Amino acid sequence: MRIHNFAAGPCTLPLEVLEEARDEFVDYHGAGASLIEMSHRSAEYDAVHTEALALARKVAGAPEGFEVLFLQGGATLQFAMVPMNLVGAGGTAAFSITGAWSKKAIADAAHSASTAVAWDGGPEYTRMPSADELVVPGGSRYLHICSNETIGGIRYPEWPDVGMPLVVDMSSEYLSRPIPWDLVDVVFGGVQKNLGPAGMTIVYVRKSVLEAAPDLAAYLSYATHAKG
């Protein structure tokens, strides 16, 4: 008897995936130890990690010009890390406010950058804006959008091209639609709704962003994670 979880939180996983993880949980491929007891520098773990990175690149269709990062702290930590890495105290990040998640994002960004509201669908948040409706101040570094606001149940039917890089929070619909690589500098989302159990965030970040990033505390710097 299997229960299916239809809730908006963590997702149901394929039974065969759970069974394979269970079967190799105590003794991984005859190594005499669980994978979770092994060093992150071991050949066994490194093979799993490298394959997972390659798959995350492949299923998203991410071009070579993007890094694939596996991070902790959820999409919430990205609300802080994106403006730290892309903007810093001297610049401005613009936001399309379309519900609870974009409101959290702009509030967190305000701790490390100037912020601007390019559109606000409140208080009802019943639809997403068209590209024409988004008024992005000219000096902004990027426009942040939440591509699917789960609480209001609204979604951008088309990607807004505003002549400025997009940062896209895709948590609730991650890898359920193609990512517009030409338009984005950063795409992020927790994996727990569409990709796996809770606990990891995948961030796709354009490599040129890393080169221009300010010096930051180690965990908060995309450059640290890109170095591996």
Next chain:
Amino acid sequence: MRIHNFAAGPCTLPLEVLEEARDEFVDYHGAGASLIEMSHRSAEYDAVHTEALALARKVAGAPEGFEVLFLQGGATLQFAMVPMNLVGAGGTAAFSITGAWSKKAIADAAHSASTAVAWDGGPEYTRMPSADELVVPGGSRYLHICSNETIGGIRYPEWPDVGMPLVVDMSSEYLSRPIPWDLVDVVFGGVQKNLGPAGMTIVYVRKSVLEAAPDLAAYLSYATHAKG
């Protein structure tokens, strides 16, 4: 055949713990789903979480005046979060420099606070200082120590009482010795060496610290996590 991992990285786990996790991995207590498929708001998961918090308080002997927080980002993210939450741009954090880990800590703290070196055992790092040797500037908010520097293989035999709150990074010897609750404001460490698999950091933080903390981005604020 079980392999024992003697390396300084992730630890070997008790076989009976691995076996119990394996046995309930696909179907948790007859619920028809894995625990990793369940909502964090479900009764089943909440019971596990609440018991783990209570055990983390009990085994450490943490008094009621401390919060117990389960965080991501490793001890490395704490190198940034501690000065953000305790000091901020206007104050000073002091550090006892005793090896690789305390050097990383002071470098990360410098991004959000002024820093001072209370003692430096370099370049050889062959011993820890006594309390008398630590020269902590009077206006400092706390003294950061790494209680056991794994790379150099040195450890404080006694806790230094310098008349100022300690922040203690205990990653490599977590819960292998009593914590001096009267002397500390924050104790943190990754769990991967002594307590479980890699992926979580336990932070014990004095509740009065939360009350005095500045407003921060959500994930970076201890107050956010204390609210649960």
